[in-house]
Amino acid sequence: MQERPDLIVCEECDAIHRRPVLAHAEVARCLRCGAELERDTGSRLERLLPLTVASLIMFVIANSFPIVQIELQGLTSDTTLFGAVMVLNGEGMSLVAMLVLATTILFPLMQMLVLLYLLLPFAHDIHDGHRPGVKILLRLMQIVRPWGMVEVFLLGVLVALVKLSNMAAVVPGVALWAFGALTILLTVVVSFNPRYLWRILVSERGDGGEAVR
Amino acid sequence: MSAGTHNTGVDGIDGASQPVAAIPDLDSAIGTDIFPCHHCGTVWQGAQQDEQCEVCHAPLHRRRIDSLNRTWAFLIAACIMYIPANLMPVMITSTLLDEQRDTIMSGIVYFWVSGSWELAIVVFVASFMVPLFKLVALIILTVSARRRSSWQRLQRAKLYRVVETIGRWSMLDVFVVSLLTGLVQIEGFAKITAGIGVAAFGSVVVFTMLASLSFDPRLIWDEVDPEAGQATDKEQQKKDMND
Numbered sequence: 493m494q495e496r497p498d499l500i501v502c503e504e505c506d507a508i509h510r511r512p513v514l515a516h517a518e519v520a521r522c523l524r525c526g527a528e529l530e531r532d533t534g535s536r537l538e539r540l541l542p543l544t545v546a547s548l549i550m551f552v553i554a555n556s557f558p559i560v561q562i563e564l565q566g567l568t569s570d571t572t573l574f575g576a577v578m579v580l581n582g583e584g585m586s587l588v589a590m591l592v593l594a595t596t597i598l599f600p601l602m603q604m605l606v607l608l609y610l611l612l613p614f615a616h617d618i619h620d621g622h623r624p625g626v627k628i629l630l631r632l633m634q635i636v637r638p639w640g641m642v643e644v645f646l647l648g649v650l651v652a653l654v655k656l657s658n659m660a661a662v663v664p665g666v667a668l669w670a671f672g673a674l675t676i677l678l679t680v681v682v683s684f685n686p687r688y689l690w691r692i693l694v695s696e697r698g699d700g701g702e703a704v705r
Numbered sequence: 706m707s708a709g710t711h712n713t714g715v716d717g718i719d720g721a722s723q724p725v726a727a728i729p730d731l732d733s734a735i736g737t738d739i740f741p742c743h744h745c746g747t748v749w750q751g752a753q754q755d756e757q758c759e760v761c762h763a764p765l766h767r768r769r770i771d772s773l774n775r776t777w778a779f780l781i782a783a784c785i786m787y788i789p790a791n792l793m794p795v796m797i798t799s800t801l802l803d804e805q806r807d808t809i810m811s812g813i814v815y816f817w818v819s820g821s822w823e824l825a826i827v828v829f830v831a832s833f834m835v836p837l838f839k840l841v842a843l844i845i846l847t848v849s850a851r852r853r854s855s856w857q858r859l860q861r862a863k864l865y866r867v868v869e870t871i872g873r874w875s876m877l878d879v880f881v882v883s884l885l886t887g888l889v890q891i892e893g894f895a896k897i898t899a900g901i902g903v904a905a906f907g908s909v910v911v912f913t914m915l916a917s918l919s920f921d922p923r924l925i926w927d928e929v930d931p932e933a934g935q936a937t938d939k940e941q942q943k944k945d946m947n948d
Contacts, residue, residue: 493740493752493759501741501748504862506923507731508739524731525862525926560888567891576887583886585899591907592883595876627762631744638918641873641880647827648880654824655816655885659895690745690761 500529503687533688540684541611547677548604554670555597559649563661570665573597573645595641600678603640606633607681610689634686643675733926735767743769769921776847779916783840786908790836793902796882800895808902809833809878831877832906839875839913842868843920850924858925865922872914879907 500511500520504527512520514532522529558570571579573596580589606629649668656662734741740752745761755764769775794806807815809832816825842864849856882903889897 493749493756495759496739496748496750499739499748500746501734501739503741503743503746504865504922505926506733506735506741507926508734508737509731525859525922527862527866559884562888564891564895567894569888569891571884571887573884576883579887579890580883580899583898585904588879588883588899588904588907591911592879596880631761631763634744638869638873638914641876644874644876645880647831647874648877649884651824651828651877652881652884652888654821655881656888658819660889687744687746690747 502527502529528685531685531688533684533692536684537688537692540607540681543677543681544604544607544611547674547681548608550670550674550677551601551604554667554674557667557670558665559667559671560653560656560665561663562656563663564659572667595639596645599636599640600642602636603633603682604678606630630686630689633689637682637686640678640682642671642678646671646675733923735923735927740765740767768923768927769919772919772921772924773847773851775919776843776916779912779919780840780843780847783836783909783912783916786905786912787836787840790902790906790909793905794900795878795902795906796885797898797900798889798895799898801893806900809906812878828877828881831874835871835875836909836913839868839872839917843913843916846920846925850920850927853927853929855928861925862922865917865920865925868917872910872917875910875913876907879903879910 498511500509501507502509502522502525505522505525507522507524509520509522509529512530514520514530517532519531520529521527555573558572558575561568561570574593577589577593577597580586580592610626610629649671653662653664738751740749741747742749742758742761742763742765744763745758747758747760749758749765752765754767757763758765791809794808796807796812798805798807813825813829813833816822816828846861846865846868849861882899885897886899889895
């Protein structure tokens with residue numbers, strides 16, 4: 493079998509196209525179904541590493557402080573995201589607790605750490621494409637990608653706040669703002685299709701692919 | 706091979722306004738010896754089914770394995786769970802005086818009557834419309850793909866894209882209930898517990914997401930059965946026709 497770098501096949505309708513040469517920030521779309529074929533990633537990749545680091549910091553803040561505090565007849569109560577997961581788990585809702593833990597903490601964290609690992613040596617050119625586990629991690633990232641739901645969780649927090657404001661005094665915590673920032677950062681970071689990372693980190697470096705094997 | 710066409714415009718295709726006949730007649734990779742890797746996008750020539758992609762080491766497949774059967778299985782599971790998800794309480798609020806059991810719908814109604822109609826609409830869309838829309842859309846997509854229908858291919862491709870994009874948002878209610886449960890734990894005063902309905906509802910979201918991930922949008926464009934329609938079979942068909 494032989495590689496055809498001059499061709500590109502639409503991911504959604506299987507149509508064969510000649511690989512276009514893209515100018516800055518251009519996007520190629522499939523003529524048949526309109527799906528994105530390729531995107532010029534030039535400057536976005538350089539911005540990806542700082543954005544990943546920033547989202548990791550926000551992630552730590554968002555999970556270390558209470559999201560919200562309520563006050564009811566002089567009694568107060570607050571919770572972190574992980575605290576809510578533990579309460580759910582303690583109430584016999586372990587499956588729901590696992591679902592929430594995975595979609596809001598584990599998977600987003602995994603995505604950020606994998607990206608950090610893949611991009612750090614790339615930015616500083618320490619290694620010549622020899623990063624152990626690149627292929628497994630990239631595939632893992634592709635599998636996990638649809639399941640990270642930080643932005644949905646943020647909307648959930650807002651709905652819960654309004655719901656509570658009818659029965660108690662609600663004080664938004666630091667973590668709420670951190671979650672807002674994290675959502676914006678992750679939207680930019682995660683919107684980067686991992687397929688382009690394959691091109692950049694594995695195929696185009698050529699020797700990188702050989703080195704792992 | 707009419708693979709020479711490509712489009713670098715930002716707008717790409719003119720979209721819905723184009724009549725079906727105007728969709729360019731491009732070659733699908735399945736009828737040729739071109740074999741794209743679904744993981745890393747590398748295009749191979751002369752590869753075999755199940756051979757490993759040399760770039761990412763994933764096995765090469767023409768179509769997602771057993772796509773329609775898996776999609777059906779997840780869809781049926783989701784349809785079954787949809788019933789308890791809407792009938793069982795998702796949240797139980799106990800205060801000193803009484804205990805209130807809320808289903809998805811009664812939560813929406815509560816928002817509506819208490820004056821926050823914007824939120825009522827947000828939750829109604831995310832928790833009720835989106836799961837229902839996904840179930841109906843995926844059933845349409847699966848049935849039409851199985852029949853190799855050529856009906857509205859471009860619209861169906863777009864429908865699939867919509868399903869993929871909005872699917873995650875129905876997790877909203879699961880997160881709302883989780884947070885409220887974690888937060889409102891004031892002993893003897895007010896306590897919110899998650900109801901069994903939230904587990905059913907979460908499973909509907911997970912099953913519909915698995916269904917849409919199992920569905921292969923390439924099947925929308927397939928003229929022949931892809932399971933039988935490997936490159937060799939197609940050549941065989943051509944030979945048969947010549948005979």
